[in-house]
Amino acid sequence: MAWAQREGYDGYALSFDYGQRHRIELEAARRIAAALGAKEHLILRLDLRKIGGSALTDDLAVPKGRSEAEIGTGIPVTYVPARNTIFLAYALAFAEVRETEHIVIGVNELDSSGYPDCRPEYIRAFEQLANLATKAGVEGKSRFRVHTPLIRLSKADIVRRAVELGVDLSLTWSCYEPTAEGWACGVCDACLLRLKGFKEAGVADPIKYVR
Amino acid sequence: MAWAQREGYDGYALSFDYGQRHRIELEAARRIAAALGAKEHLILRLDLRKIGGSALTDDLAVPKGRSEAEIGTGIPVTYVPARNTIFLAYALAFAEVRETEHIVIGVNELDSSGYPDCRPEYIRAFEQLANLATKAGVEGKSRFRVHTPLIRLSKADIVRRAVELGVDLSLTWSCYEPTAEGWACGVCDACLLRLKGFKEAGVADPIKYVR
Numbered sequence: 001m002a003w004a005q006r007e008g009y010d011g012y013a014l015s016f017d018y019g020q021r022h023r024i025e026l027e028a029a030r031r032i033a034a035a036l037g038a039k040e041h042l043i044l045r046l047d048l049r050k051i052g053g054s055a056l057t058d059d060l061a062v063p064k065g066r067s068e069a070e071i072g073t074g075i076p077v078t079y080v081p082a083r084n085t086i087f088l089a090y091a092l093a094f095a096e097v098r099e100t101e102h103i104v105i106g107v108n109e110l111d112s113s114g115y116p117d118c119r120p121e122y123i124r125a126f127e128q129l130a131n132l133a134t135k136a137g138v139e140g141k142s143r144f145r146v147h148t149p150l151i152r153l154s155k156a157d158i159v160r161r162a163v164e165l166g167v168d169l170s171l172t173w174s175c176y177e178p179t180a181e182g183w184a185c186g187v188c189d190a191c192l193l194r195l196k197g198f199k200e201a202g203v204a205d206p207i208k209y210v211r
Numbered sequence: 212m213a214w215a216q217r218e219g220y221d222g223y224a225l226s227f228d229y230g231q232r233h234r235i236e237l238e239a240a241r242r243i244a245a246a247l248g249a250k251e252h253l254i255l256r257l258d259l260r261k262i263g264g265s266a267l268t269d270d271l272a273v274p275k276g277r278s279e280a281e282i283g284t285g286i287p288v289t290y291v292p293a294r295n296t297i298f299l300a301y302a303l304a305f306a307e308v309r310e311t312e313h314i315v316i317g318v319n320e321l322d323s324s325g326y327p328d329c330r331p332e333y334i335r336a337f338e339q340l341a342n343l344a345t346k347a348g349v350e351g352k353s354r355f356r357v358h359t360p361l362i363r364l365s366k367a368d369i370v371r372r373a374v375e376l377g378v379d380l381s382l383t384w385s386c387y388e389p390t391a392e393g394w395a396c397g398v399c400d401a402c403l404l405r406l407k408g409f410k411e412a413g414v415a416d417p418i419k420y421v422r
Contacts, residue, residue, distance in 0.1 A: 034321065045256075047256055051253070051308055052306050077347045082344055085344045089297040089299075090293075093262050094262050096292040113353055116343065122343040125336070129336040132328075132333040133333055135286045138286070
C-alpha cells in the first residue's frame, strides 16, 4: 500500500479472515491500513476451513526450524489450495465496483517457499482472466492490472524498500504460529525468512520473538 | 451433476450463499444434491454484499417484464462483479483438496443475459489459470478441466436434456425475486427465459408462478 500511495494511487485495503492460525495478521493489517490512511479497509470472512488441505487452516503441524535448503525445496504444507486465486477474485470484484483497474498484491517469488500462486506467470494469467471475466473488462472500460511490487525482491530488499517508504515495520507481522501473548515463534518458515531478511538488510526487527 | 454422473463421475456439490435475494435457490440445490445422491454438498458463505454492485445482492431493482430483445442487449444490473471467478476459485480449491481435476459449472452462453463470465473464452482462461495456480497443476498431478455441459445449449435444449437424464425439474429454481411463499415471480429475466425454454421444449414447467 505504501508503494501504491507513493505511485499516486488512493489506498483501498482488502484483508481476509480465512481461518488462518495466525489471525493476528488481521490486527496488523488493521493497524497498517490506519497508519497509512487507507480510504477503506474491508475484511472479508472466507470459509476455507470447510475445504481444508493446509497446515495454515487445519490441524496439521507447521514446519519449524527448517534449513534454507529445506525451505527452498518443494511446495510446503502451509500452501493453501487456490488461496491467492480466491483472494484475487475478490479483489477483482472490489476493484470493479470501486471503479479502478489497479490491483496490488504483495506476493513474493524469490526468497519464498515455492508457492505456485506467487509467480509472475500466474499473475499474468490472472490479468488475462480478469479482462474476460468482468463487465468493465468486456466493455473496454478497464484494462485490469495486477501490480506485484515485491514479487522479485529478496526479503532483505523488501525490508530496505519499506524503510525507504517510511513504513513502520513494528506494525507488520509474518509468523505462521504466534504464541498466545502475540509473540512470533522465530522458527516457522515465515519467521526464518523474515529474520534473515532483516539481518541481511542490516535493520533491527522491531517485533517480539519467543526465541 | 446429472450429466457428470452419467459420464461416470462421482458428484461433489458446491453451492454459495452470497447474499443473493433468491436464497431459496440454496434449498433447491440441497434437494437436488440429495435427490441425485451427491457424495458431499458444501454450501459456503460469501461476503459479496460488503462489496456490492449488483441488483442480486443490493437494493437495486431487478428488471421485470423485459422483451427478449431487451434481455439480449448489454450486461444487466443482475450481473454480480467477478461472481463466477469467485465461485470457480473456490471450486478449484475444493477440487484440489478432494483430488480431482474435473470441475463442472452450469453456465450458459446462448439464451442468457450477456454475462461476461458465462462465455467459453472466459472458461478457457480460467483453466489456464488453474494449472498455474495450484500445487496439483504445477507438480503435473492434475490438468484441471472446467466442464460446461450447458454452455452452448438453448434453454429449450437444457429442458430436453434434463428430461433425458431423468432430472426432477420440480426441484429446480430460476427466479431472481421469489415471493415470500416461495413462488416464482414470472416476470424477471430468469423467469421469462425459463418459461420460454419450457414452452419451446413442449414440457410443462412444474414449479409455481405468481403469474
